[in-house]
Amino acid sequence: MNAINLANKFSLFDEHWSPKIIGELNDSHVKLAKLQGEFIWHHHDDEDELFLVVKGRLLMKFRDKDEWVNEGEFIIVPKSVEHKPVAEEEVHLVLIEPKTTTNTGSEKDSERSKEAEWL
């Protein structure tokens, strides 16, 4: 039951598209991620995901629209909805999602799929 400082935790890694676990509550993990460039289209069969932008500007692409998420904003992507995160410049994110959630969801991608580890 200690306070967790987001900036301190972000300073501990540089890797892009590789979420790090920094907390757990109920059936969910709190993760940090740094993004740059384009991710792949994917969805999660059973898990809603929250993306809170703490630095930069995230473009969340959906099949029917694009949504910009600025610093100090979040977006919730419901289960089963296809999405593709894009970060033209580096984005720092807090993610909240069930412990079962993998970064590429429905898609298995040898380069992109990563098991999240505790930071």
Next chain:
Amino acid sequence: MNAINLANKFSLFDEHWSPKIIGELNDSHVKLAKLQGEFIWHHHDDEDELFLVVKGRLLMKFRDKDEWVNEGEFIIVPKSVEHKPVAEEEVHLVLIEPKTTTNTGSEKDSERSKEAEWL
């Protein structure tokens, strides 16, 4: 699936100790709260709670220690752990907790207990 701006949502209410729901994911709600002064000692039998401070400095009192949570920091209070939030100056919080969570948890307090409503 729209971006939600935290500052905009905080501007919509002034009330203290009355969490407002601004999102839902899986079995949880995302809430905003403004705190000032001292809350009551309470716990939640089955729910972990996340408190992310976006303005001010929260003092989270536990029976065996005090923990300060500054802007840009969060703390997770596990189920069953007694806690008492204190805000010497106004604090703005993002809360993430199960939909079943009430603000006073185990304690029924006619003045303090509030049903959270969507903002």
